[in-house]
Amino acid sequence: MFLNQTNPGAERNSLKECVVRAVVSVRAARRVAEALLVGFLLCAEALPGQEPSWPDAMAAAQQAYQRADFDEAERLFLSALKQAENLGATDPKLATTLNNLAELYRTQRRYAEAEPFYRRALTILDTGRDSDGLQAATVQNNLALLYYEQMRFSEAEPLSRRSLGIREKLLGPENPEVATTLNNLAELLRALHRYPEAKSNHLRALAIREKAFGVDHPKVAALLNNLAMLCVEQGRTAEGRPLLERALAIHKKSLSPEHPDVATTLNNLGELSRAENRYADAERFYQQALMIREKFFGPRNPEVATILHNLGVLYQDEGRYAQAEPLLRRALELRIAALGEDDPRVGAAQRSLGELYEFQGRYQDAEPLLKGSLAIQERIVGTESNDLGRVLDALARAYQFEGRYPEAESVLNRLLQIRERAGAAEQEDIAKTLNSLAGLYRLEGRPAQAEPVYRRLLALQERILGPKHEKVVATLDILAAVTLEQGKLADADSFFEKALSIRGETLGPDHPEVATSLENYAALLRKAKRLEKAEELEARARSIRSKSSEQPPKQ
Numbered sequence: 001m002f003l004n005q006t007n008p009g010a011e012r013n014s015l016k017e018c019v020v021r022a023v024v025s026v027r028a029a030r031r032v033a034e035a036l037l038v039g040f041l042l043c044a045e046a047l048p049g050q051e052p053s054w055p056d057a058m059a060a061a062q063q064a065y066q067r068a069d070f071d072e073a074e075r076l077f078l079s080a081l082k083q084a085e086n087l088g089a090t091d092p093k094l095a096t097t098l099n100n101l102a103e104l105y106r107t108q109r110r111y112a113e114a115e116p117f118y119r120r121a122l123t124i125l126d127t128g129r130d131s132d133g134l135q136a137a138t139v140q141n142n143l144a145l146l147y148y149e150q151m152r153f154s155e156a157e158p159l160s161r162r163s164l165g166i167r168e169k170l171l172g173p174e175n176p177e178v179a180t181t182l183n184n185l186a187e188l189l190r191a192l193h194r195y196p197e198a199k200s201n202h203l204r205a206l207a208i209r210e211k212a213f214g215v216d217h218p219k220v221a222a223l224l225n226n227l228a229m230l231c232v233e234q235g236r237t238a239e240g241r242p243l244l245e246r247a248l249a250i251h252k253k254s255l256s257p258e259h260p261d262v263a264t265t266l267n268n269l270g271e272l273s274r275a276e277n278r279y280a281d282a283e284r285f286y287q288q289a290l291m292i293r294e295k296f297f298g299p300r301n302p303e304v305a306t307i308l309h310n311l312g313v314l315y316q317d318e319g320r321y322a323q324a325e326p327l328l329r330r331a332l333e334l335r336i337a338a339l340g341e342d343d344p345r346v347g348a349a350q351r352s353l354g355e356l357y358e359f360q361g362r363y364q365d366a367e368p369l370l371k372g373s374l375a376i377q378e379r380i381v382g383t384e385s386n387d388l389g390r391v392l393d394a395l396a397r398a399y400q401f402e403g404r405y406p407e408a409e410s411v412l413n414r415l416l417q418i419r420e421r422a423g424a425a426e427q428e429d430i431a432k433t434l435n436s437l438a439g440l441y442r443l444e445g446r447p448a449q450a451e452p453v454y455r456r457l458l459a460l461q462e463r464i465l466g467p468k469h470e471k472v473v474a475t476l477d478i479l480a481a482v483t484l485e486q487g488k489l490a491d492a493d494s495f496f497e498k499a500l501s502i503r504g505e506t507l508g509p510d511h512p513e514v515a516t517s518l519e520n521y522a523a524l525l526r527k528a529k530r531l532e533k534a535e536e537l538e539a540r541a542r543s544i545r546s547k548s549s550e551q552p553p554k555q
Helices: 026-036 039-043 054-066 072-085 092-107 110-128 134-149 153-171 176-191 195-213 218-233 238-256 261-276 279-297 304-316 321-339 345-361 362-382 386-401 404-421 424-443 447-465 470-485 487-505 512-527 531-550
Strands: none
Touching: 054 092, 072 092, 092 110, 092 134, 110 134, 134 153, 134 176, 153 176, 176 195, 176 218, 195 218, 218 238, 218 279, 238 261, 261 279, 261 304, 279 304, 304 321, 304 345, 321 345, 345 362, 345 386, 345 531, 362 386, 386 404, 386 424, 404 424, 424 447, 424 470, 447 470, 470 487, 470 512, 487 512, 512 531
16 A cells, blocks of 8 residues: 555555455556556656656656566665655655555565565654654554564554554544455454454444445455455354355456456355365365466466465365365465465465375375474464464374374474463364373373363363263263273263263163163273173163164154
């Protein structure tokens, strides 16, 4: 988002409008620029051997940026910066130049170069009379976007909130720029798993845009996409589907059927369908999106890699590993070529390919990919972020399947500590990690270490799922076995009887699963030489089985 010295309050396009963000290819940008900007380029020409004036350099730089001639844009912005430096350390033109040069670097993902220019621009505006003006709000928004792209969400949030406050005060609460900032803040909150706040901001932004532009405007469709994917992330796919279907209808009505925004919505419908296990629908949506993006951006663009990655993950979910591997490998190669080896999207592609190899039992191939993904994420979000959860989980599984139990235990303990620090929002993830850690101890033949972890898991499951949930019953069964292995007979009987009671109450006392539960515990009792108790349970199971066989078949 560039600053415009002559009209700082003008409507600006959002740089974070949709879940899968589009980056205009060089070829496409040049087509647009050649049609619209020739006059400006002619006006900005300087005499041979003479640098253009500051206004002309800035205008020409923005035109070069729009046609994706980034080298020329950088040269012109640097020329403008040199001139602005001579105007004084607090001149607003210097802040404008610094922000626009930072935007160029952010677009190119040259984050380390962009950040100090944003910060210097803010310092200039803070020391002048525009600390609470629209220019400051724009720079704050842009710096927040940079932090968002780097997954530095906690640093981005206060900047986004400050930008929102300024725009609400100066432009009014229903200005379209306020909607843009609300959307950006909502996406930050979604990344931080603060879903109710994110939804509230998305809904407010949507209402503003519907009022300002009409209910069938593409800017409305962009927010429908984001709101829908918030629903998908929370498992509320039934709520998300009509939002995406409405967004797709808007795009098809107002844009070309081959516009990249249509591909974005098709991709998101693919993600939603995959979450619902509607694999055939998901494949169709992904393939349509892929066709559009390859035609618009070219086959080697990172936006194409996004669809290749998602389609590969779909095939992985279906067990179609031979079809998944070339897609995931191609997505990884495209992202490395376009984004560099340290980009978080490269890390995501490494993780997905590593998970595929893990599912195939190719643990030696999986390990370096998972470690590479972990290293990228640690550099971006730090070593204690909950965003490391998925790759740590996959790495622990790979170690476990290779029989490298101490390494698996170390990774799971680290993951448990991270998730416990994340607090109440991650209770289900804590339960998953406890289950994995306890299962590892049991696999190693360490029931004394497994028992307290399973007890913690049971208490957590009863609290978040309810005391009669099927997962609670499964954990009670395991605890019965684990305590029996240690000779804790009273505890084992207590866990078994509690599980049996819940099954009898929820399924009925003569349900076949009750018989199975009796038979399984009887088998454990026989191993523990408690033959009399085992025979008693086996007799009860036979009685249930006989009643079941006597019942007439259902019509």
